[in-house]
Amino acid sequence: MKHTNFFFTVTLFTFISCLGFSKKEENIQKDNAPSQNTKVAYFAGGCFWCVEAIFESLKGVEEAVSGYAGGHTTNPTYGSTGKGDTGHAEAVAVYYDPKIISFETLLKVYYGSHNPTTKNGQHPDYGSQYRSIVFYSNGDEKAIIEAMIAKLNKDVYDGKVATEVQKFTKFYKAEEYHQNFEKRNPNQNYVLSVSIPRLNRFKKKFPELLKEE
Numbered sequence: 001m002k003h004t005n006f007f008f009t010v011t012l013f014t015f016i017s018c019l020g021f022s023k024k025e026e027n028i029q030k031d032n033a034p035s036q037n038t039k040v041a042y043f044a045g046g047c048f049w050c051v052e053a054i055f056e057s058l059k060g061v062e063e064a065v066s067g068y069a070g071g072h073t074t075n076p077t078y079g080s081t082g083k084g085d086t087g088h089a090e091a092v093a094v095y096y097d098p099k100i101i102s103f104e105t106l107l108k109v110y111y112g113s114h115n116p117t118t119k120n121g122q123h124p125d126y127g128s129q130y131r132s133i134v135f136y137s138n139g140d141e142k143a144i145i146e147a148m149i150a151k152l153n154k155d156v157y158d159g160k161v162a163t164e165v166q167k168f169t170k171f172y173k174a175e176e177y178h179q180n181f182e183k184r185n186p187n188q189n190y191v192l193s194v195s196i197p198r199l200n201r202f203k204k205k206f207p208e209l210l211k212e213e
Helices: 002-016 048-056 078-082 103-111 139-155 189-205
Strands: 039-045 061-069 089-096 132-136 164-167 171-173
Touching (some): 089 132, 103 139, 139 164
Antiparallel strands (some): 061 089, 061 171
16 A cells, blocks of 8 residues: 555656646747846746746736756757756746836745755756756846845755856747746646645735736
């Protein structure tokens, strides 16, 4: 019976994991230029379906785009990134209006919506492609990130924050079927069991930051 329960658990997590969804790879659009008054911030913190939905719910965020970043290969795909040997993580490019929402607030949202002490993954997704990374584009962003990590390590996580801090170099947009995945697939198993609960937990924590529905 114990072996049967173990097999069922492993099968269930494989079935509902972010990586468990497969589809024929589509062309990757690699260049994402912000509009005139828009800035872009880049975050990785588990399955990008979840992270994208969280950031798109914020006032001042025009769009969040799922993709890949932080690795050493060019033109990564969902399949190659999922193998864990490209160095890339599932990441999200967040297009935001700095007059409405600041980079620091985005960072607070990031840390308030995932567990930054998990080195490689966010439950139920594990592997380097799901690791926690914050990317900075300039010295000011780097200073904000480092100050927040220091505060979290001191006040909340007892020095256990595992988030990588990387200088931004390149973002590769994911295949089109990954974009707005949660909105377009509200009845998909992973969305129902992981994405929507994660989004709802975030909404309960930061109601003042949400767009009007």
